[in-house]
Amino acid sequence: MKQFLLGLIIGALCVGGFSFWIDKDESPIITEACVPARVEKVAAQPVCPEREPEIQTDKIEKAFLLFLASIGIKNAQKYSEDINDVVTSPEEYQPEVVKDEEPKAAPVAEIAFFFNEEEAKKLILNNEFIRDRIEYEPGLKRTTTFLLRDPAVYFARSKLVTKYSKLKRLNGNFIGKLYRMNGKHKGKVEDIELGIDFWPKDDKKIDGKFTMKIARDGEVYSDSRGQGSNNDIYLNPNNPKQLIIKGAPGMYFHFEGMLVKYANVYDEGEFIGVSTFTRQ
Secondary structure, eight states: OHHHHHHHHHHHHHHTOOOOOOOOOOOOOOOOOOOOOOOOOOOOOOOOOOOOOOOOHHHHHHHHHHHHHHHTOTTGGGGHHHHHHHHHOTTTOOOOOOOOOOOOOOOHHHHHHBOOHHHHHHHHTTOHHHHHHHTTOGGGGGGGGSOBSSHHHHHHTOEEOOOHHHHGGGOEEEEEEEEEOSSTTTTOEEEEEEEEEEEEEGGGEEEEEEEEEEEETTEEEEEEEEESSOOSEEEETTEEEEEEEEEETTEEEEESSSSSSEEEEEETTEEEEEEEEEEO
């Protein structure tokens, strides 16, 4: 039997060999597919703005009233519209933009005629005689704010007051003191009596009386009198808010304003002292 099989094999090889089949595996080849990742879309949640705290307008109004009272504003009426806007609609209030004002140039008269205050303080307050008087008359310090640099020119350019409307406010009787700081009678305190009485006249003219007596050591050395039109009260056109009274020939009292109160006194173009007046 073995020999038979062996013979068959050899015969087959001799004829052309033999072959055998291997079944082809035709099952599908599975490869890993690229599948895009699934992204879940989440709907955006609505964001609610934080609720601002409610503004209590009644408290704001009270705060404004307390503020105005604390600083003592007398013209609060001027700001009433702004205050109302803030109280009723504080979130919409827009303050008015106010531009800073440019510094104004000093008047020509001030540049030409007046000492600056620091220089005037040295000339007046450094005087021991006046320092002693200031303790009893503090208002004398104000004379440093309008000390004339060139009084002769200032008075030469001044004009007599001719309008009754300006003179009537000066009418009255006054007593005063002249404190001489310079000159021959330096250190003397002199007594002054001043009377002004003007009234309107026909044709827009004025009539009246003017008297001014100045005494030193109890003796009157100057007695100025005028009757009829004004010949003794002046104003400088470049500085019409500061009164000038001629007390004697060459002697002028230059006041802080249009009140007969504090004055610097000049004689023959020289500063000689300061004075105070009191209405009787």
